[in-house]
Amino acid sequence: xxxxxxxxxxxxxxxxxxxxxxxxxxxxxxxxxxxxxxxxxxxxxxxxxxxxxxxxxxxxxxxxxxxxxxxxxxxxxxxxxxxxxxxxxxxxxxxxxxxxxxxxxxxxxxxxxxxxxxxxxxxxxxxxxxxxxxxxxxxxxxxxxxxxxxxxxxxxxxxxxxx
Amino acid sequence: xxxxxxxxxxxxxxxxxxxxxxxxxxxxxxxxxxxxxxxxxxxxxxxxxxxxxxxxxxxxxxxxxxxxxxxxxxxxxxxxxxxxxxxxxxxxxxxxxxxxxxxxxxxxxxxxxxxxxxxxxxxxxxxxxxxxxxxxxxxxxxxxxxxxxxxxxxxxxxxxxxxxxxxxxxxxxxxxxxx
Numbered sequence: 643x644x645x646x647x648x649x650x651x652x653x654x655x656x657x658x659x660x661x662x663x664x665x666x667x668x669x670x671x672x673x674x675x676x677x678x679x680x681x682x683x684x685x686x687x688x689x690x691x692x693x694x695x696x697x698x699x700x701x702x703x704x705x706x707x708x709x710x711x712x713x714x715x716x717x718x719x720x721x722x723x724x725x726x727x728x729x730x731x732x733x734x735x736x737x738x739x740x741x742x743x744x745x746x747x748x749x750x751x752x753x754x755x756x757x758x759x760x761x762x763x764x765x766x767x768x769x770x771x772x773x774x775x776x777x778x779x780x781x782x783x784x785x786x787x788x789x790x791x792x793x794x795x796x797x798x799x800x801x802x803x804x805x
Numbered sequence: 806x807x808x809x810x811x812x813x814x815x816x817x818x819x820x821x822x823x824x825x826x827x828x829x830x831x832x833x834x835x836x837x838x839x840x841x842x843x844x845x846x847x848x849x850x851x852x853x854x855x856x857x858x859x860x861x862x863x864x865x866x867x868x869x870x871x872x873x874x875x876x877x878x879x880x881x882x883x884x885x886x887x888x889x890x891x892x893x894x895x896x897x898x899x900x901x902x903x904x905x906x907x908x909x910x911x912x913x914x915x916x917x918x919x920x921x922x923x924x925x926x927x928x929x930x931x932x933x934x935x936x937x938x939x940x941x942x943x944x945x946x947x948x949x950x951x952x953x954x955x956x957x958x959x960x961x962x963x964x965x966x967x968x969x970x971x972x973x974x975x976x977x978x979x980x981x982x983x984x
Contacts, residue, residue: 649853651853653924656955704854707936708854709935768957772961
Protein backbone atom coordinates (compact mmCIF):
# COMPACT_ATOMS: atom_id res chain seq x y z
CA UNK A 643 0.00 0.00 0.00
CA UNK A 644 1.37 3.46 -0.84
CA UNK A 645 2.35 5.99 1.77
CA UNK A 646 1.11 9.53 2.33
CA UNK A 647 3.43 12.50 2.97
CA UNK A 648 2.61 15.86 4.47
CA UNK A 649 5.13 18.67 5.04
CA UNK A 650 5.15 19.67 8.71
CA UNK A 651 7.29 21.28 11.41
CA UNK A 652 8.80 18.41 13.36
CA UNK A 653 9.07 20.30 16.67
CA UNK A 654 5.26 20.55 16.85
CA UNK A 655 5.05 16.74 16.97
CA UNK A 656 7.43 16.19 19.89
CA UNK A 657 6.05 14.85 23.17
CA UNK A 658 6.87 17.36 25.91
CA UNK A 659 6.74 16.10 29.52
CA UNK A 660 3.54 18.08 30.29
CA UNK A 661 1.59 16.30 27.54
CA UNK A 662 -0.87 13.61 28.73
CA UNK A 663 -0.31 10.09 27.43
CA UNK A 664 -1.88 9.29 24.01
CA UNK A 665 -2.24 13.01 23.28
CA UNK A 666 -0.45 15.42 20.95
CA UNK A 667 0.50 19.10 21.01
CA UNK A 668 -2.30 21.38 19.81
CA UNK A 669 0.32 23.09 17.60
CA UNK A 670 0.59 19.88 15.54
CA UNK A 671 -2.90 20.57 14.19
CA UNK A 672 -1.46 23.71 12.60
CA UNK A 673 0.40 21.39 10.21
CA UNK A 674 -2.93 19.89 9.14
CA UNK A 675 -4.80 23.13 8.60
CA UNK A 676 -7.39 22.77 5.87
CA UNK A 677 -8.82 25.05 3.21
CA UNK A 678 -12.40 24.30 2.14
CA UNK A 679 -12.07 21.24 4.40
CA UNK A 680 -9.35 19.85 2.14
CA UNK A 681 -5.75 18.97 2.88
CA UNK A 682 -2.95 18.74 0.33
CA UNK A 683 -0.80 15.58 0.53
CA UNK A 684 1.68 13.63 -1.62
CA UNK A 685 1.57 9.94 -2.38
CA UNK A 686 4.84 8.07 -1.90
CA UNK A 687 5.47 4.64 -3.43
CA UNK A 688 5.67 1.87 -0.84
CA UNK A 689 9.38 1.41 -1.72
CA UNK A 690 9.83 5.21 -1.25
CA UNK A 691 11.42 5.43 -4.70
CA UNK A 692 9.84 8.85 -5.34
CA UNK A 693 10.45 10.30 -1.85
CA UNK A 694 13.66 12.23 -2.60
CA UNK A 695 12.14 13.49 -5.84
CA UNK A 696 9.12 14.95 -4.07
CA UNK A 697 11.25 16.52 -1.32
CA UNK A 698 13.42 18.18 -3.99
CA UNK A 699 10.32 19.34 -5.89
CA UNK A 700 8.76 20.91 -2.79
CA UNK A 701 11.88 22.55 -1.41
CA UNK A 702 12.86 23.87 -4.85
CA UNK A 703 9.69 25.96 -4.74
CA UNK A 704 10.78 27.68 -1.50
CA UNK A 705 12.35 31.13 -1.15
CA UNK A 706 15.36 29.73 0.63
CA UNK A 707 17.04 26.34 0.94
CA UNK A 708 15.93 24.73 4.19
CA UNK A 709 15.48 21.51 6.10
CA UNK A 710 12.46 19.44 5.11
CA UNK A 711 10.30 18.07 7.93
CA UNK A 712 7.55 15.63 7.04
CA UNK A 713 5.06 13.13 8.38
CA UNK A 714 4.74 9.89 6.43
CA UNK A 715 2.15 7.21 7.05
CA UNK A 716 0.45 4.23 5.45
CA UNK A 717 -2.48 5.14 3.21
CA UNK A 718 -4.57 2.55 5.08
CA UNK A 719 -4.85 5.09 7.93
CA UNK A 720 -7.06 7.14 5.62
CA UNK A 721 -9.33 4.15 4.94
CA UNK A 722 -9.54 3.36 8.65
CA UNK A 723 -10.70 6.91 9.33
CA UNK A 724 -13.07 7.08 6.35
CA UNK A 725 -11.03 9.90 4.84
CA UNK A 726 -11.56 10.44 1.14
CA UNK A 727 -8.65 10.97 -1.25
CA UNK A 728 -8.72 12.39 -4.77
CA UNK A 729 -6.03 13.24 -7.30
CA UNK A 730 -5.37 16.92 -7.97
CA UNK A 731 -2.51 18.94 -9.42
CA UNK A 732 0.18 19.86 -6.92
CA UNK A 733 2.15 23.09 -6.81
CA UNK A 734 5.78 22.03 -6.77
CA UNK A 735 8.73 22.71 -9.07
CA UNK A 736 8.40 19.26 -10.72
CA UNK A 737 5.52 19.27 -13.24
CA UNK A 738 5.42 15.50 -13.66
CA UNK A 739 5.35 14.92 -9.89
CA UNK A 740 2.50 17.44 -9.62
CA UNK A 741 0.35 15.29 -11.95
CA UNK A 742 1.40 11.87 -10.68
CA UNK A 743 1.58 12.07 -6.93
CA UNK A 744 -0.39 14.98 -5.57
CA UNK A 745 -3.72 14.33 -3.84
CA UNK A 746 -6.25 16.15 -1.69
CA UNK A 747 -7.95 14.70 1.35
CA UNK A 748 -11.47 16.10 1.21
CA UNK A 749 -14.70 16.43 3.22
CA UNK A 750 -12.59 16.57 6.36
CA UNK A 751 -14.25 17.25 9.70
CA UNK A 752 -12.50 18.59 12.79
CA UNK A 753 -12.80 15.20 14.50
CA UNK A 754 -11.33 13.42 11.49
CA UNK A 755 -8.33 15.78 11.51
CA UNK A 756 -7.68 15.18 15.22
CA UNK A 757 -7.98 11.41 14.75
CA UNK A 758 -5.69 11.54 11.71
CA UNK A 759 -3.08 13.53 13.66
CA UNK A 760 -3.19 10.98 16.50
CA UNK A 761 -2.80 8.04 14.11
CA UNK A 762 0.01 9.74 12.19
CA UNK A 763 1.87 10.26 15.46
CA UNK A 764 1.39 6.72 16.74
CA UNK A 765 1.53 4.71 13.50
CA UNK A 766 3.42 6.95 11.10
CA UNK A 767 6.87 8.52 11.14
CA UNK A 768 7.96 12.10 11.76
CA UNK A 769 11.18 12.81 9.91
CA UNK A 770 13.66 15.57 9.06
CA UNK A 771 15.97 15.88 6.09
CA UNK A 772 18.73 18.38 6.81
CA UNK A 773 19.18 21.39 4.54
CA UNK A 774 22.45 20.13 3.06
CA UNK A 775 20.86 16.82 2.05
CA UNK A 776 17.88 18.65 0.51
CA UNK A 777 20.38 20.69 -1.50
CA UNK A 778 21.89 17.45 -2.79
CA UNK A 779 18.42 16.18 -3.87
CA UNK A 780 17.79 19.44 -5.76
CA UNK A 781 21.16 19.28 -7.53
CA UNK A 782 20.49 15.67 -8.57
CA UNK A 783 17.04 16.64 -9.91
CA UNK A 784 18.62 19.51 -11.88
CA UNK A 785 21.29 17.21 -13.32
CA UNK A 786 18.75 14.76 -14.70
CA UNK A 787 16.45 17.53 -15.93
CA UNK A 788 13.52 17.02 -13.54
CA UNK A 789 13.90 20.58 -12.32
CA UNK A 790 15.09 23.60 -14.19
CA UNK A 791 17.31 26.25 -12.68
CA UNK A 792 14.91 29.08 -13.62
CA UNK A 793 12.35 27.62 -11.22
CA UNK A 794 14.74 28.10 -8.29
CA UNK A 795 14.85 31.27 -6.19
CA UNK A 796 17.97 33.46 -6.31
CA UNK A 797 18.74 32.47 -2.71
CA UNK A 798 18.66 28.75 -3.49
CA UNK A 799 20.77 29.21 -6.62
CA UNK A 800 23.28 31.23 -4.65
CA UNK A 801 23.42 28.67 -1.82
CA UNK A 802 23.90 25.78 -4.25
CA UNK A 803 26.36 27.84 -6.32
CA UNK A 804 24.35 27.46 -9.46
CA UNK A 805 25.21 30.17 -11.97
CA UNK B 806 48.20 77.22 26.31
CA UNK B 807 46.92 75.36 29.39
CA UNK B 808 43.64 77.22 29.09
CA UNK B 809 43.40 76.30 25.43
CA UNK B 810 44.00 72.61 26.24
CA UNK B 811 41.41 72.74 28.99
CA UNK B 812 38.90 74.18 26.56
CA UNK B 813 39.71 71.42 24.02
CA UNK B 814 39.30 68.77 26.69
CA UNK B 815 35.88 70.13 27.74
CA UNK B 816 34.87 70.29 24.04
CA UNK B 817 35.79 66.63 23.65
CA UNK B 818 33.74 65.74 26.73
CA UNK B 819 30.78 67.64 25.32
CA UNK B 820 31.16 65.86 22.00
CA UNK B 821 31.34 62.48 23.77
CA UNK B 822 28.16 63.36 25.63
CA UNK B 823 26.40 64.36 22.41
CA UNK B 824 27.60 61.17 20.66
CA UNK B 825 26.50 58.91 23.49
CA UNK B 826 23.06 60.61 23.57
CA UNK B 827 22.72 60.10 19.81
CA UNK B 828 23.78 56.44 20.21
CA UNK B 829 21.27 55.94 23.03
CA UNK B 830 18.49 57.44 20.92
CA UNK B 831 19.45 55.22 17.96
CA UNK B 832 19.56 52.17 20.25
CA UNK B 833 16.13 53.02 21.69
CA UNK B 834 14.68 53.41 18.16
CA UNK B 835 16.17 50.07 17.09
CA UNK B 836 14.80 48.42 20.23
CA UNK B 837 11.31 49.78 19.43
CA UNK B 838 11.62 48.58 15.84
CA UNK B 839 12.49 45.06 17.02
CA UNK B 840 9.71 45.10 19.62
CA UNK B 841 7.17 45.99 16.90
CA UNK B 842 8.57 43.33 14.58
CA UNK B 843 7.96 40.63 17.18
CA UNK B 844 4.51 41.97 18.04
CA UNK B 845 3.36 41.79 14.40
CA UNK B 846 4.93 38.35 13.91
CA UNK B 847 2.44 36.69 16.24
CA UNK B 848 -0.20 36.97 13.50
CA UNK B 849 1.97 35.21 10.90
CA UNK B 850 2.12 31.55 9.84
CA UNK B 851 5.62 30.20 9.26
CA UNK B 852 6.70 27.49 6.85
CA UNK B 853 10.24 26.13 6.47
CA UNK B 854 12.09 27.82 3.63
CA UNK B 855 9.35 30.37 2.95
CA UNK B 856 9.93 34.04 3.60
CA UNK B 857 7.45 35.95 5.75
CA UNK B 858 7.06 39.66 6.45
CA UNK B 859 8.79 38.90 9.75
CA UNK B 860 11.81 37.16 8.21
CA UNK B 861 12.22 39.82 5.51
CA UNK B 862 12.21 42.64 8.09
CA UNK B 863 14.46 40.75 10.50
CA UNK B 864 17.07 40.10 7.81
CA UNK B 865 16.91 43.72 6.70
CA UNK B 866 17.35 45.03 10.29
CA UNK B 867 20.37 42.78 10.89
CA UNK B 868 21.99 43.77 7.60
CA UNK B 869 21.40 47.45 8.32
CA UNK B 870 22.31 47.62 12.02
CA UNK B 871 24.69 44.64 12.31
CA UNK B 872 26.05 43.93 15.77
CA UNK B 873 23.72 46.47 17.46
CA UNK B 874 20.67 44.48 16.31
CA UNK B 875 22.08 41.16 17.51
CA UNK B 876 22.92 42.72 20.88
CA UNK B 877 19.27 43.72 21.32
CA UNK B 878 18.02 40.31 20.18
CA UNK B 879 20.37 38.33 22.42
CA UNK B 880 18.73 38.93 25.84
CA UNK B 881 15.27 38.51 24.28
CA UNK B 882 16.24 35.09 22.88
CA UNK B 883 18.26 33.83 25.83
CA UNK B 884 15.67 34.71 28.46
CA UNK B 885 12.77 33.66 26.19
CA UNK B 886 10.73 36.81 26.69
CA UNK B 887 8.83 36.30 23.43
CA UNK B 888 6.86 33.54 21.77
CA UNK B 889 9.18 30.53 21.32
CA UNK B 890 7.92 29.76 17.80
CA UNK B 891 8.77 33.31 16.66
CA UNK B 892 12.22 33.13 18.23
CA UNK B 893 12.76 29.73 16.59
CA UNK B 894 11.80 31.20 13.21
CA UNK B 895 14.15 34.15 13.81
CA UNK B 896 17.04 31.80 14.61
CA UNK B 897 16.54 29.85 11.35
CA UNK B 898 16.83 33.10 9.37
CA UNK B 899 19.72 34.40 11.47
CA UNK B 900 21.60 31.30 10.31
CA UNK B 901 20.65 31.85 6.66
CA UNK B 902 21.67 35.50 6.31
CA UNK B 903 24.61 36.00 4.00
CA UNK B 904 26.35 38.80 5.88
CA UNK B 905 30.05 38.39 6.64
CA UNK B 906 30.26 41.35 9.06
CA UNK B 907 27.89 39.72 11.58
CA UNK B 908 28.93 36.09 10.97
CA UNK B 909 30.71 35.49 14.28
CA UNK B 910 28.20 37.32 16.50
CA UNK B 911 25.30 35.45 14.82
CA UNK B 912 27.13 32.15 15.31
CA UNK B 913 27.68 33.02 18.98
CA UNK B 914 23.98 33.85 19.46
CA UNK B 915 22.86 30.59 17.83
CA UNK B 916 25.32 28.59 19.95
CA UNK B 917 23.97 30.22 23.14
CA UNK B 918 20.39 29.41 22.14
CA UNK B 919 21.24 25.69 21.96
CA UNK B 920 20.93 25.80 25.76
CA UNK B 921 17.58 27.58 25.94
CA UNK B 922 14.91 26.03 28.23
CA UNK B 923 12.59 25.91 25.20
CA UNK B 924 12.97 22.91 22.82
CA UNK B 925 11.55 25.05 20.00
CA UNK B 926 14.32 27.61 20.48
CA UNK B 927 16.99 24.89 20.72
CA UNK B 928 15.67 23.40 17.47
CA UNK B 929 15.72 26.77 15.70
CA UNK B 930 19.30 27.33 16.91
CA UNK B 931 20.44 23.93 15.60
CA UNK B 932 18.81 24.62 12.22
CA UNK B 933 20.42 28.05 12.08
CA UNK B 934 23.82 26.50 12.76
CA UNK B 935 23.21 23.90 10.03
CA UNK B 936 22.60 26.78 7.60
CA UNK B 937 25.76 28.61 8.68
CA UNK B 938 27.69 25.39 8.17
CA UNK B 939 30.61 26.65 10.28
CA UNK B 940 32.74 24.09 12.22
CA UNK B 941 33.27 26.75 14.92
CA UNK B 942 29.96 25.57 16.39
CA UNK B 943 31.12 21.97 16.90
CA UNK B 944 32.05 22.31 20.59
CA UNK B 945 28.76 24.01 21.54
CA UNK B 946 26.81 21.38 19.63
CA UNK B 947 28.66 18.55 21.38
CA UNK B 948 27.79 20.08 24.77
CA UNK B 949 24.18 20.68 23.76
CA UNK B 950 23.80 17.07 22.57
CA UNK B 951 25.03 15.82 25.93
CA UNK B 952 22.45 17.98 27.72
CA UNK B 953 19.51 17.47 25.34
CA UNK B 954 16.56 15.70 26.98
CA UNK B 955 14.40 15.28 23.84
CA UNK B 956 15.56 12.16 21.99
CA UNK B 957 14.39 13.39 18.56
CA UNK B 958 16.01 16.79 18.98
CA UNK B 959 19.24 15.14 20.12
CA UNK B 960 19.25 13.02 16.94
CA UNK B 961 18.67 16.10 14.77
CA UNK B 962 21.51 17.92 16.54
CA UNK B 963 23.76 14.90 15.90
CA UNK B 964 23.00 15.21 12.18
CA UNK B 965 24.07 18.86 12.26
CA UNK B 966 27.21 17.91 14.19
CA UNK B 967 28.08 15.25 11.58
CA UNK B 968 27.64 17.84 8.84
CA UNK B 969 29.95 20.33 10.58
CA UNK B 970 32.53 17.66 11.41
CA UNK B 971 32.49 16.67 7.75
CA UNK B 972 33.30 20.27 6.83
CA UNK B 973 36.10 20.39 9.38
CA UNK B 974 37.60 17.21 7.94
CA UNK B 975 37.28 18.65 4.45
CA UNK B 976 39.11 21.82 5.59
CA UNK B 977 41.81 19.73 7.33
CA UNK B 978 42.41 17.56 4.26
CA UNK B 979 42.68 20.67 2.05
CA UNK B 980 45.22 22.13 4.50
CA UNK B 981 47.22 18.86 4.45
CA UNK B 982 47.20 18.87 0.65
CA UNK B 983 48.42 22.49 0.65
CA UNK B 984 51.23 21.59 3.08
